[in-house]
Amino acid sequence: MDFLLKLVDLQSAWLIALIFLPLERLLPARPAQGPLRRGWFNDAVFFLLNRIPIGIGLLVVAAGAIAIGQALLPAAFRASVAQQPLWLQVVALMLVADLCFYAMHRLFHTLPSLWRFHAIHHSIEELDWLAAHRVHPVDQILTKGASIAPVFALGFADGAIAIFFILYQWHSLMLHANLRVNFGPLHWVFASPCFHHWHHADHPEAWNRNFSAQFPIWDIVFGTAHMRRDAMPTRYGIDDDVPVTYARQLLYPFRRGRGETEPAASPETEGVAVARQG
Numbered sequence: 001m002d003f004l005l006k007l008v009d010l011q012s013a014w015l016i017a018l019i020f021l022p023l024e025r026l027l028p029a030r031p032a033q034g035p036l037r038r039g040w041f042n043d044a045v046f047f048l049l050n051r052i053p054i055g056i057g058l059l060v061v062a063a064g065a066i067a068i069g070q071a072l073l074p075a076a077f078r079a080s081v082a083q084q085p086l087w088l089q090v091v092a093l094m095l096v097a098d099l100c101f102y103a104m105h106r107l108f109h110t111l112p113s114l115w116r117f118h119a120i121h122h123s124i125e126e127l128d129w130l131a132a133h134r135v136h137p138v139d140q141i142l143t144k145g146a147s148i149a150p151v152f153a154l155g156f157a158d159g160a161i162a163i164f165f166i167l168y169q170w171h172s173l174m175l176h177a178n179l180r181v182n183f184g185p186l187h188w189v190f191a192s193p194c195f196h197h198w199h200h201a202d203h204p205e206a207w208n209r210n211f212s213a214q215f216p217i218w219d220i221v222f223g224t225a226h227m228r229r230d231a232m233p234t235r236y237g238i239d240d241d242v243p244v245t246y247a248r249q250l251l252y253p254f255r256r257g258r259g260e261t262e263p264a265a266s267p268e269t270e271g272v273a274v275a276r277q278g
């Protein structure tokens with residue numbers, strides 16, 4: 001029970017709100033959008049509850065990755081990884097983790113069965129720090145799991161992994177925040193809010209672009225970068241029939257398989273979904 005209470009961790013929730021609420025007032029990408037925008041309450045439910053299934057799922061992934069790493073890799077190799085300078089471990093593990101995140105994220109856009117999980121996240125029409133939490137647990141466990149599995153399997157030191165988790169969490173919140181920030185020339189190096197906002201943009205030229213979570217290098221290498229920084233998108237979201245409440249959103253990817261009522265996709269909607277997933 002203590003473990004579950006730690007995952008809910010309301011203190012960090014207040015800290016996050018105290019930092020991002022004023023920041024979004026100072027540098028808003030969309031000044032007219034306030035914190036009580038449409039869907040804020042549902043995203044708050046995601047914020048408070050989602051970390052429980054995600055935390056449990058990622059613990060299972062980490063334990064499995066450690067066991068596989070110990071079984072397949074020589075102990076001397078894992079020990080030598082953990083003995084590298086801390087800064088080198090952090091840089092190396094973040095690049096590896098982001099490459100694996102890129103691959104899994106792109107797969108979620110490519111396979112229709114996975115897209116139905118990821119569509120929950122792309123149903124966000126008004127991005128902010130709170131909306132960052134609107135992610136189906138299966139999506140988050142598989143995508144973040146793919147990024148942390150090699151980190152645990154390769155044997156990086158606990159300190160390097162802890163730094164990665166902290167940086168990843170705050171970076172992810174910033175990417176979704178309602179902030180007009182593009183990092184200037186460093187936008188080629190680090191993913192900025194502008195970079196990730198374009199991933200959520202309802203602009204055809206930006207569909208299936210900017211899959212990296214932290215380093216645009218992977219999108220540049222694999223030809224999926226949309227490196228525009230002179231403007232922010234004007235529209236976000238998708239045309240899929242994603243419901244608007246937490247419970248329905250959790251069930252949404254499974255509805256078709258259970259034979260529940262599934263509104264027929266219009267040719268237009270179907271076309272958008274296929275285009276997004278391609």
Ligand SMILES: [Zn+2]
Pocket residue numbers: 105109118122199
């Ligand atoms: Zn996506």
Ligand SMILES: [Zn+2]
Pocket residue numbers: 121176196200
């Ligand atoms: Zn996102």
